[in-house]
Amino acid sequence: MKALVYKKPELMALEDYPDPVLASGEVIIKIESSGICGSDMHAYFGHDPRRMPGLVMGHEVSGVIHQSASPLYKPGKKVTVDPLITCGFCSYCRTGRDNLCENRTMIGMNRPGAYAEYMAIPAASVVPIPEDMPHRVAVLTEPAATVVHALSISEARMHRPVQEQQVLVIGGGAIGMLMALLLTSRGVRHVDLAETNALRRVSAAEHLPARIIDPVDTPPAESSYNFVVDAVGRKVTRDMAIQALKPNGVLMHMGLQDWSSEVDMRKITLAELIVLGTYTYSYADIQATVQALHDQVFGDLGWVEYQPLADGPGAFAMLARHKIRAAKIVLQP
Ligand SMILES: [Zn+2]
Ligand SMILES: [Zn+2]
Structure with missing residues (x-):
């Protein structure tokens, strides 16, 4: 598949990248939209020790289940994700504060993210969205x-x-x-x-x-x-x-x-x-946000710009030079 790879500070490249492999309890999502986050920009400048060269970043996702090894989701279901992969058993997870999970990892940081055609993720991190919700709206779930x-x-x-x-x-x-x-x-x-x-x-x-x-x-x-x-x-x-x-x-x-x-x-x-x-969101915050976006609580999102994934290297460069009025750029494979 094609993926946008972080090569070194201030350089992204669209490259052939190994397809994700379906693991037990996980799904593979066909990415329809993935948003560029400020934290990815931080990494792009080489300022994030957690995101190193060679990584496929991206954790703002809207897509469709492509393959599933979970009884929860069938191929074809429209979904977004909670990018945090949490353990479910630490005291934070058990008290609804899963954003502070002691054992958490994250897509686009500890494992390949969403600037790609496909991405694997545990089914527990998948969040279903209404079938009539456009990907261009659902992709705003994570920042919202x-x-x-x-x-x-x-x-x-x-x-x-x-x-x-x-x-x-x-x-x-x-x-x-x-x-x-x-x-x-x-x-x-x-x-x-x-x-x-x-x-x-x-x-x-x-x-x-x-x-x-x-x-x-x-x-x-x-x-x-x-x-x-x-x-x-x-x-x-x-x-x-x-x-x-x-x-x-x-x-x-x-x-x-x-x-x-x-x-x-x-x-x-x-x-x-x-x-x-504040740090990110709980799974419950994400569910509430899907509903809010569907109810147009955040307006028409006319300030968001959409570009092909292939133009990703240029989009990062434009954002880096502040030569852009859009407060958010979303990439579409
Ligand atoms: Zn983010
Ligand atoms: Zn936990």
Whole structure:
């Protein structure tokens, strides 16, 4: 089969790659769509020790069961996946926090991923989708589940309902867009989205019922938001988030570009800020997200761009140079 292989930092190539072999308890999916994730971009620059050259990346999937060694799925069924392969028996798995499974692995990281014509995965990680759900929509399940999970963690810590909050989303990439869309569709009236890339601001303004700001020209006002989502995760955005939060406000830290930096611990302490981390999604979050996407909670997704898998090397290069307005590129074999 053809697959997009990560050759070395800043080089992807479409190559012949061994077909996946059907193993006990697994299925082989014929990939119809696979999205390029920010974490794959991170690896593309050589910044991810977990994703090494030779790997087929890709963990945002929509496809059809091609072969099955599981009684759960027959060939022809439309599916997406939970890219995390979890053990099912550790204390996290047994308490619905399977995203934190102590024995987890992941497709596109520990085993070949979805930038290919076919991919093998345990049947337990497969998530069925409605037959009338287009692959171009279902492929957004994984990134959308990330924001569904992050928002549910955040809401649990808010003093008042999220609908009453002044919200700032930092970053107009796919995660920032999906978070802003989820918030507005849930009835949050005051959502500001901060994005430094002018091309992305134009796209966001077309597709998002939110106020779009350039934080360089118009820095968010100090202590004016109850809830800030950092969908970038650099020192500059963390500092922006903390200064923008009202006392007892909630910071949801989702992006992870800089792994560490000094932050204003004085404000965090004295203003009783609530700083939250998040990692992926549970299987239940993914199921809820399939339903939400099917119900068009995330709008028409007109800001997503679709390209042939064969154009994958060019798509990565364009994303790397920020020469693109699409916040998400989906590859189609
Ligand atoms: Zn991802
Ligand atoms: Zn586990």
